Amino acid sequence: MKTLAELAAIREQMKDKVAIRTGSGAVRVVVGMATCGITAGARPVLNAFVEEVAKAGLTDKVMVTQTGCIGICQYEPVVEVYEDGKEKVTYVKMTAEKAKEVVEKHLCGGEAVGEYLIGNTEL
Template identity: 60%
Template sequence: MKSLKELEEIKQRTLDSVNLRKDRSGGTRVVVGMATCGIAAGARPVLLAFLEEVKKRNLGDVTVSQTGCIGVCRLEPMVEITCPGEEKVTYVSMTADKVRRIVAEHLVNGQVVTEYTIGAAE
Protein backbone atom coordinates (compact mmCIF):
# COMPACT_ATOMS: atom_id res chain seq x y z
CA MET A 1 0.00 0.00 0.00
CA LYS A 2 1.62 3.19 -1.12
CA SER A 3 -1.01 5.88 -0.74
CA LEU A 4 -4.46 6.79 0.49
CA LYS A 5 -5.53 6.98 -3.14
CA GLU A 6 -4.74 3.33 -3.63
CA LEU A 7 -6.75 2.49 -0.51
CA GLU A 8 -9.66 4.58 -1.77
CA GLU A 9 -9.62 2.68 -5.06
CA ILE A 10 -9.93 -0.67 -3.30
CA LYS A 11 -12.71 0.79 -1.19
CA GLN A 12 -14.71 2.05 -4.17
CA ARG A 13 -14.20 -1.17 -6.07
CA THR A 14 -15.53 -3.27 -3.18
CA LEU A 15 -18.09 -0.83 -1.81
CA ASP A 16 -20.45 -1.42 -4.72
CA SER A 17 -20.52 -5.10 -3.96
CA VAL A 18 -21.17 -4.70 -0.23
CA ASN A 19 -23.58 -1.75 -0.43
CA LEU A 20 -26.43 -4.21 -0.60
CA ARG A 21 -25.84 -5.17 3.02
CA LYS A 22 -26.73 -1.76 4.38
CA ASP A 23 -30.23 -1.71 5.73
CA ARG A 24 -32.73 -0.17 3.30
CA SER A 25 -30.20 1.40 0.96
CA GLY A 26 -31.53 4.49 -0.79
CA GLY A 27 -30.63 3.45 -4.35
CA THR A 28 -32.78 2.38 -7.28
CA ARG A 29 -34.88 -0.73 -6.80
CA VAL A 30 -35.75 -3.07 -9.64
CA VAL A 31 -38.41 -5.61 -8.71
CA VAL A 32 -39.32 -8.47 -11.04
CA GLY A 33 -42.67 -10.23 -10.57
CA MET A 34 -41.79 -13.87 -10.16
CA ALA A 35 -44.94 -15.66 -9.13
CA THR A 36 -46.07 -18.66 -11.19
CA CYS A 37 -47.61 -16.35 -13.79
CA GLY A 38 -44.42 -14.31 -14.11
CA ILE A 39 -42.13 -17.31 -14.32
CA ALA A 40 -44.40 -19.00 -16.89
CA ALA A 41 -44.35 -15.86 -19.02
CA GLY A 42 -40.54 -15.74 -18.95
CA ALA A 43 -39.57 -13.62 -15.94
CA ARG A 44 -36.36 -15.52 -15.37
CA PRO A 45 -34.56 -14.37 -18.56
CA VAL A 46 -35.76 -10.85 -17.74
CA LEU A 47 -34.23 -11.04 -14.27
CA LEU A 48 -30.99 -12.44 -15.65
CA ALA A 49 -30.85 -9.68 -18.27
CA PHE A 50 -31.13 -7.05 -15.54
CA LEU A 51 -28.28 -8.65 -13.58
CA GLU A 52 -26.17 -8.83 -16.73
CA GLU A 53 -26.73 -5.18 -17.65
CA VAL A 54 -26.23 -3.85 -14.11
CA LYS A 55 -22.98 -5.79 -13.92
CA LYS A 56 -21.81 -4.56 -17.32
CA ARG A 57 -22.48 -0.92 -16.51
CA ASN A 58 -21.21 -1.00 -12.92
CA LEU A 59 -24.43 0.36 -11.47
CA GLY A 60 -23.48 0.03 -7.79
CA ASP A 61 -26.57 1.50 -6.14
CA VAL A 62 -29.14 -0.64 -7.93
CA THR A 63 -30.77 -3.57 -6.17
CA VAL A 64 -32.52 -6.23 -8.20
CA SER A 65 -35.02 -8.38 -6.36
CA GLN A 66 -38.15 -10.37 -6.97
CA THR A 67 -41.67 -10.23 -5.74
CA GLY A 68 -44.81 -12.31 -6.02
CA CYS A 69 -47.76 -11.74 -8.33
CA ILE A 70 -48.18 -8.06 -9.14
CA GLY A 71 -51.76 -8.70 -10.18
CA VAL A 72 -52.08 -8.22 -13.91
CA CYS A 73 -51.09 -11.71 -14.92
CA ARG A 74 -51.93 -11.25 -18.59
CA LEU A 75 -49.27 -8.52 -18.83
CA GLU A 76 -46.47 -10.57 -17.21
CA PRO A 77 -43.47 -10.55 -17.05
CA MET A 78 -43.82 -7.30 -15.15
CA VAL A 79 -41.09 -5.17 -13.62
CA GLU A 80 -41.37 -2.28 -11.19
CA ILE A 81 -38.61 0.30 -10.98
CA THR A 82 -38.38 2.81 -8.13
CA CYS A 83 -35.76 5.54 -8.33
CA PRO A 84 -35.11 7.54 -5.14
CA GLY A 85 -37.59 10.41 -4.83
CA GLU A 86 -39.59 9.40 -7.89
CA GLU A 87 -42.80 7.53 -8.45
CA LYS A 88 -42.73 3.85 -9.20
CA VAL A 89 -42.74 2.93 -12.88
CA THR A 90 -44.29 -0.38 -13.95
CA TYR A 91 -43.13 -2.04 -17.18
CA VAL A 92 -45.14 -4.87 -18.71
CA SER A 93 -44.67 -7.74 -21.19
CA MET A 94 -40.97 -7.61 -20.62
CA THR A 95 -38.30 -9.34 -22.64
CA ALA A 96 -34.53 -9.44 -22.33
CA ASP A 97 -34.22 -6.97 -25.25
CA LYS A 98 -36.55 -4.50 -23.59
CA VAL A 99 -34.44 -4.78 -20.43
CA ARG A 100 -31.34 -3.58 -22.26
CA ARG A 101 -33.13 -0.46 -23.46
CA ILE A 102 -34.70 0.23 -20.05
CA VAL A 103 -31.35 -0.05 -18.27
CA ALA A 104 -29.71 2.31 -20.74
CA GLU A 105 -32.48 4.88 -20.85
CA HIS A 106 -34.19 4.67 -17.47
CA LEU A 107 -31.52 3.50 -15.00
CA VAL A 108 -28.57 5.30 -16.57
CA ASN A 109 -30.14 8.39 -18.10
CA GLY A 110 -33.27 8.77 -16.03
CA GLN A 111 -35.63 8.69 -19.05
CA VAL A 112 -38.68 6.47 -18.56
CA VAL A 113 -39.32 4.26 -21.62
CA THR A 114 -42.98 5.23 -21.85
CA GLU A 115 -43.96 2.82 -24.61
CA TYR A 116 -43.18 -0.23 -22.43
CA THR A 117 -45.07 0.99 -19.36
CA ILE A 118 -48.37 -0.30 -18.12
CA GLY A 119 -49.95 3.05 -19.03
CA ALA A 120 -49.12 2.53 -22.71
CA ALA A 121 -50.37 -1.08 -22.70
CA GLU A 122 -53.72 -0.15 -21.20
Protein backbone atom coordinates (compact mmCIF):
# COMPACT_ATOMS: atom_id res chain seq x y z
CA MET A 1 0.00 0.00 0.00
CA LYS A 2 1.24 3.44 -0.92
CA THR A 3 1.12 6.06 1.80
CA LEU A 4 1.03 9.81 1.38
CA ALA A 5 4.37 10.04 3.22
CA GLU A 6 6.06 8.76 0.04
CA LEU A 7 5.20 12.07 -1.59
CA ALA A 8 7.75 13.79 0.64
CA ALA A 9 10.48 11.71 -1.02
CA ILE A 10 9.11 12.53 -4.47
CA ARG A 11 9.18 16.20 -3.52
CA GLU A 12 12.84 16.02 -2.49
CA GLN A 13 13.74 14.13 -5.62
CA MET A 14 11.78 16.34 -8.02
CA LYS A 15 11.85 19.91 -6.76
CA ASP A 16 15.04 20.92 -8.58
CA LYS A 17 14.17 19.07 -11.77
CA VAL A 18 10.67 20.50 -12.00
CA ALA A 19 11.97 24.06 -11.91
CA ILE A 20 13.96 23.31 -15.05
CA ARG A 21 11.04 21.56 -16.72
CA THR A 22 8.48 24.32 -16.37
CA GLY A 23 10.86 26.80 -17.94
CA SER A 24 11.03 24.87 -21.18
CA GLY A 25 8.55 22.98 -23.32
CA ALA A 26 9.80 23.56 -26.85
CA VAL A 27 7.39 20.87 -28.08
CA ARG A 28 3.71 20.70 -27.17
CA VAL A 29 1.63 17.57 -27.70
CA VAL A 30 -2.06 18.48 -27.49
CA VAL A 31 -4.71 15.78 -27.17
CA GLY A 32 -8.40 16.54 -27.84
CA MET A 33 -10.39 15.53 -24.75
CA ALA A 34 -13.95 16.68 -25.45
CA THR A 35 -16.91 14.25 -25.64
CA CYS A 36 -15.98 13.36 -29.23
CA GLY A 37 -12.35 12.61 -28.31
CA ILE A 38 -13.17 10.66 -25.16
CA THR A 39 -15.79 8.57 -27.00
CA ALA A 40 -13.29 7.74 -29.75
CA GLY A 41 -10.62 6.64 -27.24
CA ALA A 42 -8.57 9.71 -26.35
CA ARG A 43 -7.99 8.77 -22.70
CA PRO A 44 -5.57 5.88 -23.39
CA VAL A 45 -3.91 7.99 -26.12
CA LEU A 46 -3.24 10.83 -23.68
CA ASN A 47 -1.99 8.52 -20.96
CA ALA A 48 0.26 6.70 -23.44
CA PHE A 49 1.85 10.02 -24.45
CA VAL A 50 2.38 10.99 -20.79
CA GLU A 51 3.94 7.60 -20.05
CA GLU A 52 6.11 7.30 -23.17
CA VAL A 53 7.39 10.88 -23.02
CA ALA A 54 8.51 10.25 -19.43
CA LYS A 55 10.06 6.87 -20.31
CA ALA A 56 11.96 8.45 -23.21
CA GLY A 57 13.33 11.11 -20.84
CA LEU A 58 11.72 13.91 -22.82
CA THR A 59 9.83 15.66 -20.01
CA ASP A 60 12.23 18.63 -20.12
CA LYS A 61 11.47 19.22 -23.76
CA VAL A 62 7.96 17.93 -24.42
CA MET A 63 4.80 19.08 -22.70
CA VAL A 64 1.68 16.90 -23.02
CA THR A 65 -1.55 18.90 -22.65
CA GLN A 66 -5.27 18.56 -23.24
CA THR A 67 -7.74 20.61 -25.21
CA GLY A 68 -11.44 20.56 -26.05
CA CYS A 69 -13.14 19.92 -29.36
CA ILE A 70 -11.36 21.39 -32.36
CA GLY A 71 -14.23 20.66 -34.74
CA ILE A 72 -13.04 17.58 -36.64
CA CYS A 73 -14.87 15.05 -34.46
CA GLN A 74 -14.95 12.40 -37.19
CA TYR A 75 -11.12 12.19 -37.01
CA GLU A 76 -10.87 11.75 -33.23
CA PRO A 77 -8.76 10.92 -31.32
CA VAL A 78 -6.86 13.92 -32.69
CA VAL A 79 -3.37 14.87 -31.50
CA GLU A 80 -1.59 18.07 -32.54
CA VAL A 81 2.15 18.55 -32.21
CA TYR A 82 3.46 22.11 -31.96
CA GLU A 83 7.17 22.65 -32.31
CA ASP A 84 9.01 25.98 -32.24
CA GLY A 85 9.79 27.16 -35.73
CA LYS A 86 7.87 24.35 -37.44
CA GLU A 87 4.41 23.98 -38.86
CA LYS A 88 1.78 22.28 -36.69
CA VAL A 89 1.41 18.54 -37.29
CA THR A 90 -2.01 16.88 -36.87
CA TYR A 91 -2.32 13.16 -36.16
CA VAL A 92 -5.77 11.61 -36.45
CA LYS A 93 -7.52 8.37 -35.46
CA MET A 94 -4.89 7.80 -32.83
CA THR A 95 -4.44 4.81 -30.53
CA ALA A 96 -2.10 4.15 -27.59
CA GLU A 97 0.11 2.04 -29.89
CA LYS A 98 0.32 4.80 -32.49
CA ALA A 99 1.13 7.27 -29.70
CA LYS A 100 4.08 5.14 -28.70
CA GLU A 101 5.31 5.15 -32.29
CA VAL A 102 4.92 8.94 -32.56
CA VAL A 103 7.00 9.42 -29.40
CA GLU A 104 9.68 7.13 -30.77
CA LYS A 105 9.85 8.35 -34.38
CA HIS A 106 8.67 11.93 -34.20
CA LEU A 107 9.50 13.26 -30.72
CA CYS A 108 12.75 11.30 -30.33
CA GLY A 109 13.65 10.79 -33.99
CA GLY A 110 12.50 14.12 -35.42
CA GLU A 111 10.46 12.64 -38.30
CA ALA A 112 6.65 12.88 -38.30
CA VAL A 113 4.90 9.53 -38.80
CA GLY A 114 3.38 10.21 -42.22
CA GLU A 115 0.76 7.50 -42.33
CA TYR A 116 -1.12 8.85 -39.27
CA LEU A 117 -1.26 12.45 -40.47
CA ILE A 118 -4.60 14.03 -41.32
CA GLY A 119 -3.85 14.38 -45.03
CA ASN A 120 -3.02 10.70 -45.39
CA THR A 121 -5.90 9.18 -43.47
CA GLU A 122 -9.18 8.05 -44.95
CA LEU A 123 -12.30 8.14 -42.84
